[in-house]
Amino acid sequence: MVTRHTPDMRRRRADAERSIAAIVQAAATAFSERPDVNLTDVARAAGVGRVTLYAHFPTREKLLEAAVEHAVAEAVTALDTARIDDGPADEALGRLVRLAWPILDRHRGLHTAAAALHPSVLRDRHSAVLERIRRLIKRGQAERSIRTDLSADWLVTVCYSLMHGAAEAVSEGRLDRADAADALENTVSGALAPPGNRAQPSRKAR
Amino acid sequence: MVTRHTPDMRRRRADAERSIAAIVQAAATAFSERPDVNLTDVARAAGVGRVTLYAHFPTREKLLEAAVEHAVAEAVTALDTARIDDGPADEALGRLVRLAWPILDRHRGLHTAAAALHPSVLRDRHSAVLERIRRLIKRGQAERSIRTDLSADWLVTVCYSLMHGAAEAVSEGRLDRADAADALENTVSGALAPPGNRAQPSRKAR
Numbered sequence: 001m002v003t004r005h006t007p008d009m010r011r012r013r014a015d016a017e018r019s020i021a022a023i024v025q026a027a028a029t030a031f032s033e034r035p036d037v038n039l040t041d042v043a044r045a046a047g048v049g050r051v052t053l054y055a056h057f058p059t060r061e062k063l064l065e066a067a068v069e070h071a072v073a074e075a076v077t078a079l080d081t082a083r084i085d086d087g088p089a090d091e092a093l094g095r096l097v098r099l100a101w102p103i104l105d106r107h108r109g110l111h112t113a114a115a116a117l118h119p120s121v122l123r124d125r126h127s128a129v130l131e132r133i134r135r136l137i138k139r140g141q142a143e144r145s146i147r148t149d150l151s152a153d154w155l156v157t158v159c160y161s162l163m164h165g166a167a168e169a170v171s172e173g174r175l176d177r178a179d180a181a182d183a184l185e186n187t188v189s190g191a192l193a194p195p196g197n198r199a200q201p202s203r204k205a206r
Numbered sequence: 207m208v209t210r211h212t213p214d215m216r217r218r219r220a221d222a223e224r225s226i227a228a229i230v231q232a233a234a235t236a237f238s239e240r241p242d243v244n245l246t247d248v249a250r251a252a253g254v255g256r257v258t259l260y261a262h263f264p265t266r267e268k269l270l271e272a273a274v275e276h277a278v279a280e281a282v283t284a285l286d287t288a289r290i291d292d293g294p295a296d297e298a299l300g301r302l303v304r305l306a307w308p309i310l311d312r313h314r315g316l317h318t319a320a321a322a323l324h325p326s327v328l329r330d331r332h333s334a335v336l337e338r339i340r341r342l343i344k345r346g347q348a349e350r351s352i353r354t355d356l357s358a359d360w361l362v363t364v365c366y367s368l369m370h371g372a373a374e375a376v377s378e379g380r381l382d383r384a385d386a387a388d389a390l391e392n393t394v395s396g397a398l399a400p401p402g403n404r405a406q407p408s409r410k411a412r
Contacts, residue, residue, distance in 0.1 A: 112325075119321050120378050147396070154389050157375045158368065162397075165367030166360075172326050174359050183360050190353070191368075191397035 020056050022046040027067040028110060035113035039063065061121075064114050068125040071110060075103045076128045084132065089140030093192065094185050096136065097163070100129065101181045104167050111167045126160065133159050137192070147194045158191050226262050228252040233273040234316060241319035245269065267327075270320050274331040277316060281309045282334045290338065295346030299398065300391050302342065303369070306335065307387045310373050317373045332366065339365050343398070353400045364397050 005013075026046035030037045039060060043053040057063040084096050104111065114122055123130070137155045140146025146155070166184050169175035175183065211219075232252035236243045245266060249259040263269040290302050310317065320328055329336070343361045346352030352361070372390050375381035381389065 115321075115325050119318075119374055123378075150389050150392060151381070151385070153380050154372075154375065154385075154393075157371050157380060158393055161367040161371030162364065165363050168325050169360065169363045172329075174363060175357075179357070179360075183356050186356060186401070187360075187364055187397050190399060190401065191393050193396060195392070195396065 016056070019046070019048050019052055023048060023053055023056060023063070024066045024070045027063050028070045028107065031064065031067055031110040031113045032071075032107045033109055035109045037113075061117060064110075064117055065121065065125050067110055068114050068117075068122065069128075071103065071107045072126050072129050075100045076132065078103060079129070079132055085136070085139075088145055089136045089143055090145040090189070090192065093133070093136045093140065093146070093159075094189055096133065097159070097185050097188050098181055100163065101166075101184055104163060105170065105177070105180065108167050108171050111164065112171055123160065130156055130160060140192070144194060146192050149195065155192055159188055162187055162191070222262070225252070225254050225258055229254060229259055229262060229269070230272045230276045233269050234276045234313065237270065237273055237316040237319045238277075238313045239315055241315045243319075267323060270316075270323055271327060271331050273316055274320050274323075274328065275334075277309065277313045278332050278335050281306045282338065284309060285335070285338055291342070291345075294351055295342045295349055296351035296395070296398070299339070299342045299346065299352070299365075300395055302339065303365070303391050303394050304387055306369065307372075307390055310369060311376065311383070311386065314373050314377050317370065318377055329366065336362055336366060346398070350400060352398050355401065361398055365394055368393055368397070 023042065023046040027042050030042045030045055039053055039057075040050055042063070043050045046053070053063075057066065078099050079096055082095065082099055084092055084099065086092065117125075134152055134156050137146055137152045137159075141148045141152060162184060166175060166180050170177050170180050229248065229252040233248050236248045236251055245259060245263075246256055248269070249256045252259070259269075263272065284305050285302055288301065288305055290298055290305065292298065323331075340358055340362050343352055343358045343365075347354045347358060368390060372381060372386050376383050376386055
């Protein structure tokens with residue numbers, strides 16, 4: 001059976017898509033500013049009613065997932081705009097970390113709020129950016145600029161764990177925000193370099 | 207005013223301490239076997255009533271915190287028994303990671319359950335083991351066998367993030383359990399070695 005889309009149905013669907021986009025955008029900003037923000041305030045910031053918000057996102061968790069995916073999409077856009085894949089893979093990975101960090105940093109509040117999600121769900125919402133990291137690591141392993149004694153899967157986890165560890169450390173005052181990008185790039189570089197062939201850090205962190 | 211401890215009071219206190227120890231021990235085992243275990247089953251395994259359990263641990267979170275601290279204390283005992291502080295600090299840190307991993311691995315279920323705790327609370331429950339890691343890193347920095355371009359605080363976070371990242375990766379099937387100890391030791395070694403002076407990995411991970 002062919003479903004017929006009347007002009008009314010199309011308009012309602014376009015309205016729904018606009019509402020969803022506004023809610024997710026507002027949620028990413030609101031959670032980042034205040035991890036414990038209530039959903040009524042998110043609805044207000046998005047210019048929709050609470051009923052509309054709950055119709056699209058029946059739980060706080062569902063809205064958090066969408067907000068994380070939105071922030072990750074922002075990072076992916078930045079990486080793709082910067083043509084992150086060009087040049088030697090180990091250097092490209094350093095640039096990736098340096099480009100992604102300010103976006104993660106800006107969403108540290110969202111990161112704190114998203115600790116309520118199951119770790120595997122949270123990681124799943126990062127798949128678009130993890131896919132870019134995996135691609136660079138695989139290429140670096142083929143070029144031998146990235147260590148081959150450890151699996152690409154594990155090295156992706158290393159990058160993910162370090163980036164989120166840094167966000168948490170900055171939030172809790174254990175890492176100076178001004179040092180974070182250098183610390184991350186130099187740590188990732190050391191962790192992923194082939195043993196016995198370790199690159200000099202690109203910048204002094206302190 | 208001096209409080210007088212009657213024999214009755216002393217006996218009740220000793221009983222309470224035995225109950226608490228039994229509950230925490232049972233909880234560490236129960237959460238590790240089944241992260242979603244209910245507290246009635248924990249009470250039964252500890253040989254106490256539900257009322258007694260709730261009297262000492264009014265929430266699931268409080269019991270999780272105590273269970274994590276119990277598992278961490280087990281790791282600290284293993285490290286202190288092995289005189290982890292002897293020898294060059296970078297090698298000692300490798301041994302520490304290798305000694306702590308099987309204890310973390312055995313408590314992976316507890317680690318999954320403990321994701322419900324606030325990250326800063328969870329980290330706080332790890333302070334006994336993080337203190338040993340920090341001491342080794344400080345000594346390694348003084349000996350120049352551990353990098354000095356990054357702060358000891360950040361390098362402690364690197365170890366913590368990588369160990370818990372590995373536990374999560376094994377739980378989710380992204381890292382082979384048999385490879386985990388080698389992967390961890392070699393990754394920590396690379397991340398913490400002074401730039402341009404990177405140690406060979408102690409064992410091939412694959």
